[in-house]
Amino acid sequence: MQLETRGRTASGIRKARVHGGGPYTQLLPMILLLGTIFAGLLGLAFGSFMNVCLSRWPEGESVVTPRSHCCHCGRTLTWWENVPLVSWLALRGRCRTCRAWIGWRYPLVELTVGVLWALSAWQGLHRFPDLTLQLNGSNPYIALILILGYMILSWVLVALAALDAEHLWLPDWITWPGILLGFIFSLLLFKFSLNTVLDRYNAWPLQQRLFFHFAFKAMLGIAAAAGLVLLIRWIYWLIRRREGIGLGDAKLMALVAAWLGFPCALLSFVLGVAMGALVAVVLLAVPAARENAESWGLNKLPLGTFICIGGIVSSLWGQHIIAAYLRWAGF
Numbered sequence: 001m002q003l004e005t006r007g008r009t010a011s012g013i014r015k016a017r018v019h020g021g022g023p024y025t026q027l028l029p030m031i032l033l034l035g036t037i038f039a040g041l042l043g044l045a046f047g048s049f050m051n052v053c054l055s056r057w058p059e060g061e062s063v064v065t066p067r068s069h070c071c072h073c074g075r076t077l078t079w080w081e082n083v084p085l086v087s088w089l090a091l092r093g094r095c096r097t098c099r100a101w102i103g104w105r106y107p108l109v110e111l112t113v114g115v116l117w118a119l120s121a122w123q124g125l126h127r128f129p130d131l132t133l134q135l136n137g138s139n140p141y142i143a144l145i146l147i148l149g150y151m152i153l154s155w156v157l158v159a160l161a162a163l164d165a166e167h168l169w170l171p172d173w174i175t176w177p178g179i180l181l182g183f184i185f186s187l188l189l190f191k192f193s194l195n196t197v198l199d200r201y202n203a204w205p206l207q208q209r210l211f212f213h214f215a216f217k218a219m220l221g222i223a224a225a226a227g228l229v230l231l232i233r234w235i236y237w238l239i240r241r242r243e244g245i246g247l248g249d250a251k252l253m254a255l256v257a258a259w260l261g262f263p264c265a266l267l268s269f270v271l272g273v274a275m276g277a278l279v280a281v282v283l284l285a286v287p288a289a290r291e292n293a294e295s296w297g298l299n300k301l302p303l304g305t306f307i308c309i310g311g312i313v314s315s316l317w318g319q320h321i322i323a324a325y326l327r328w329a330g331f
């Protein structure tokens with residue numbers, strides 16, 4: 001689920017500037033800027049930690065010990081070789097001693113998590129009542145839930161995207177807890193949004209009914225998202241007698257639906273399949289790949305990675321894309 005956190009926030013601030021003039025409105029741009037920069041830097045650090053996890057999880061190694069080292073020559077890295085993004089750029093992506101190629105994944109993951117966390121903070125901070133003088137009907141809990149929630153979601157989606165791209169692996173111990181966390185996130189967000197709207201009417205029985213109705217709908221959405229993948233998997237098996245789409249992808253779809261709702265999960269799937277098809281066409285068009293076209297036709301593409309990218313796009317602009325599509329389709 002995603003409430004209208006985007007779009008109307010800028011106008012909220014503009015209104016606050018017009019009507020306000022108190023200390024908060026003067027501090028507002030500064031708080032927003034510093035909060036966003038802080039979250040971005042924190043994201044770089046957590047992206048760096050994710051790189052350690054992504055290298056060690058598939059090997060079944062501990063992510064705590066030993067300290068960061070070069071995978072090629074085994075030398076333990078000094079602190080200045082561990083600075084996110086900066087070290088990779090300074091070393092031009094190679095180990096200082098053995099010159100082994102570190103890989104694109106390191107700067108890419110760090111930058112992605114950094115940017116996504118900065119965006120989470122930017123969008124969430126706009127929901128603090130003190131910042132917007134309650135013109136958005138917001139509530140500090142909603143802001144906190146949004147910021148933390150989108151940070152967790154983007155971290156999980158980037159991790160799953162990288163694991164599926166490198167190992168065609170969507171671990172159960174990330175997807176299952178991810179689904180549960182997403183469900184709790186949606187419920188909390190709905191509960192606090194409901195309170196903000198209904199508290200003044202003191203309509204407790206109505207709140208309760210709406211809450212359980214929402215929880216039921218959310219569960220239905222999660223089941224439908226997973227069911228869609230299972231249905232495609234079954235139809236593919238009937239026709240080709242071969243596994244076309246993994247069970248991990250079904251759990252991933254459930255995860256996206258738990259966090260963002262069924263419509264956004266569907267959008268993520270459509271975007272993911274479109275991206276996958278595009279990459280497949282490009283791969284087939286490359287001359288080197290055409291030589292063994294037979295095996296290329298069977299080659300497995302990491303659909304999970306594309307669904308994760310679709311999920312990130314949906315979490316940022318899903319509501320706008322769906323609204324634009326519905327307008328275009330004449331609903």
Ligand SMILES: [Zn+2]
Nearest residue numbers: 070073095098
């Ligand atoms: Zn080395």
